[in-house]
Amino acid sequence: MKESVRHALRVTWARPEGRIGLIILAIIIVAALLLPPLLQDPRAQPDILNGSLRPPNSSHLLGTDHLSRDVFSRVVHGARVSLAVAAGAVALSITLGALIGLVAGYAGGWIDAGAMRLVDGAMAVPRLFLLLLIAAVMDHIPLTLLILAIGCTGWFGTSRLVRAEVLRIRQLEFVRSAEALGARRRRIIFRHLLPNVLGPLAVATTLAVGDVILLEAGLSFLGLGVQPPTPSWGGMILDAKPDIISAPWTSLAPGVAIVLTVLSVNLVGEALRDALDPRES
């Protein structure tokens, strides 16, 4: 498995879109991990005496917001939250989706029918409404619950995708051959089917990361996601709404961060799909 991760990275890197995506993503992740201790407290108002909404200058790379807080520091701190939510929720939803898709597709019969009817029903409910419902009941959504909620409502499409792939792959000779050999079900599912759905799964993962970052930003923009004073990209855009014309840097900075993150993840996904396709390379 370590081998295949290295292989996937190498092939992704070999493609221009993959290389650009990896570089941007690496910068964002490294910045989110390493920069915060070097920056001002995102809640601090060091230049409050000089007024608020100052444009970018030498002491504030991206200017200050309406409370005179450093926008750059807030964007970097917001990245931590956004990336943590995205990583946690996507890991959860992809794992659930892959497992359910694999089992349903391979087992067939009533297990398959049951799982897919459940998915049909769940997909008819808008995800945002589910999250709004939780927020309404709980007043606001704690971070861990946010991750759980987004993760548990995000696997439907993935399970469909994986199931469809499994239905195709299980007809292939090598699966028949493994069955004829007396291989155990669990082994067929994880050793023969799973590696051959990794390509589509990688694409689903990157699309999901983009979705979740946008969803979290959207929730925070609605004031239901990450709560102030914890900085988040969606929350920052919400805060910056009144100043969007007079001080565009306050909304542009988190907006560009969202776009760059989602874009880079999608670029990596595009390259990764080609890299993980067992029929190539």
Place this chain on the structure above:
Amino acid sequence: MSTLLKIENLRVSFSTAAGHSQPVDGVNLTVARGETLALVGESGCGKSLTSLAVLRLLPAPGRIDEGSRITLGDTDVLSLEGEALRKIRGRRIGMVFQDPMTSLNPVFTVGDQIAEGIRAHFPVSRREALQRAEARMVEVGIPDPRERLKAYPHQLSGGMRQRVMIAIALSAEPELLIADEPTTALDVTVQAQILEVLDRLRQARGMAVLLITHDLGIVAGRADRVAVMYAGRIVEEAPTAQLFAKPSHPYTRGLFDSIPRLTGPIRPLTPIKGMVPSATAWPQGCRFHPRCPEVMPVCTKEPPIASVEPEHWMRCWLGVSRDQC
């Protein structure tokens, strides 16, 4: 020789919204321990489905009908379920599939794939399984087995891959090896080598082989007995030498006439006219009669089993009328 595999009145049917078909319709076969039985027939005659039925691996929605019996040694194969069924797959019956290009998983090394069969049936460590896999590779004549263990399928030639497939089928030391068109996808020179390997293993291990093929040419000298299958049924069965000396069913004779000969006078090949009928609507009576050059009015009735000579029988009205004349 004692009987290892006994198939009685095997019927396989497919029922879909589009209709009902009966691609295997009353097959009887026995394979003795240590012998090679060749099952010969055109594409679509039901020979592959017969072999898949033995392993209970029919593709959906295919099913084995009531009244069919498959016995392996003392085991009633059709009554097995779940874990008991898994334990005969690979362990007692090994299967070599036709196309070594698609029958190997592209993402694992061949060593892992041979070891898979060993670990499915014996409680051994991965290292031990790989050692045994290496021994299997030696047995099927793969040079540099230690190096090749780490090779991926796409790094091997077609012949080597088919050897790997045989090594996989052998991994759990089965009593019966079913080889479904094992050489069809290979070059002629490689075909001979693969058949050689199969024959050597059969002798060395006392294993029985059910060799499924459309090619009578590879049967000679390899099989002890031959069963000729047409349209879901066995139409003629005989020890190999007798079948070659005296092919009796018009279909069998047609098969022989379709093979170019290296000796004797040069004459045009006479292919069998028409095509195998569809399993959704078998012809009435003898299923070969619409294509048969010797068709008689009586052929629209179910043909009897007629003895040609000891151990040699066919399902044809000719056998009867010849006796009566």
